[in-house]
Amino acid sequence: MIYCTADIHGEFERFRRLLELIRFSEEDTLYILGDVIDRGLDGVKVLEFIREQENMVLLMGNHEKMCLDALGKDSHPRACKHWELNGGGPAHMDLAEHPDRDALLAYLSKLPLFLDIEVRGKAFRLVHGFPGETEEDMLWGRPEAGMTRRPLPGKTVIVGHTPTQHLTGKSFIWHGPGILDIDCGCGHDDPNRLLAGLRLDDMREFYA
Numbered sequence: 419m420i421y422c423t424a425d426i427h428g429e430f431e432r433f434r435r436l437l438e439l440i441r442f443s444e445e446d447t448l449y450i451l452g453d454v455i456d457r458g459l460d461g462v463k464v465l466e467f468i469r470e471q472e473n474m475v476l477l478m479g480n481h482e483k484m485c486l487d488a489l490g491k492d493s494h495p496r497a498c499k500h501w502e503l504n505g506g507g508p509a510h511m512d513l514a515e516h517p518d519r520d521a522l523l524a525y526l527s528k529l530p531l532f533l534d535i536e537v538r539g540k541a542f543r544l545v546h547g548f549p550g551e552t553e554e555d556m557l558w559g560r561p562e563a564g565m566t567r568r569p570l571p572g573k574t575v576i577v578g579h580t581p582t583q584h585l586t587g588k589s590f591i592w593h594g595p596g597i598l599d600i601d602c603g604c605g606h607d608d609p610n611r612l613l614a615g616l617r618l619d620d621m622r623e624f625y626a
């Protein structure tokens with residue numbers, strides 16, 4: 419089976435609970451739509467875990483991009499500040515002295531901005547923020563609650579990045595026209611937050 423999740427934001431235990439809930443096995447594939455680090459404390463642990471799994475595919479989120487801008491080869495103090503202001507403190511600390519720091523940064527630098535996949539004859543675009551032409555759109559763009567037009571004709575778009583609480587006030591997957599937002603606020607302060615999993619074979623939703 420093919421699953422998606424997004425925006426784990428350092429909540430390693432909740433991520434483990436989701437994997438148990440969906441009985442994730444080596445026959446399955448999990449696409450993770452970015453933002454595994456920051457806000458929660460265990461982002462680097464989540465990142466290392468995902469990197470070790472052959473059947474987990476991570477996409478770039480704006481938090482992975484901020485981490486790369488702060489620590490990668492073109493780093494500058496303003497990028498560090500920007501990352502810290504966006505909850506990058508724990509991952510910054512964990513990566514500073516990390517024995518695999520270079521390998522982890524190299525892994526991050528190769529993450530795709532979007533993926534087009536087909537599951538049981540249905541076409542999907544997976545992207546962190548919103549489908550668009552530029553990296554800025556794809557990492558930072560957001561759907562609007564009242565949108566009426568499909569973002570991509572012929573494709574169902576799956577995004578994270580925008581907590582569904584901001585669109586509907588609820589911690590459940592948001593269904594817009596030809597687009598689903600699966601970021602249910604994991605890693606945020608909201609006591610009602612959830613980590614969602616979506617099975618693309620039958621569009622069944624799971625929550626941890």
Ligand SMILES: [Mn+2]
Nearest residue numbers: 453479480579
């Ligand atoms: Mn994001």
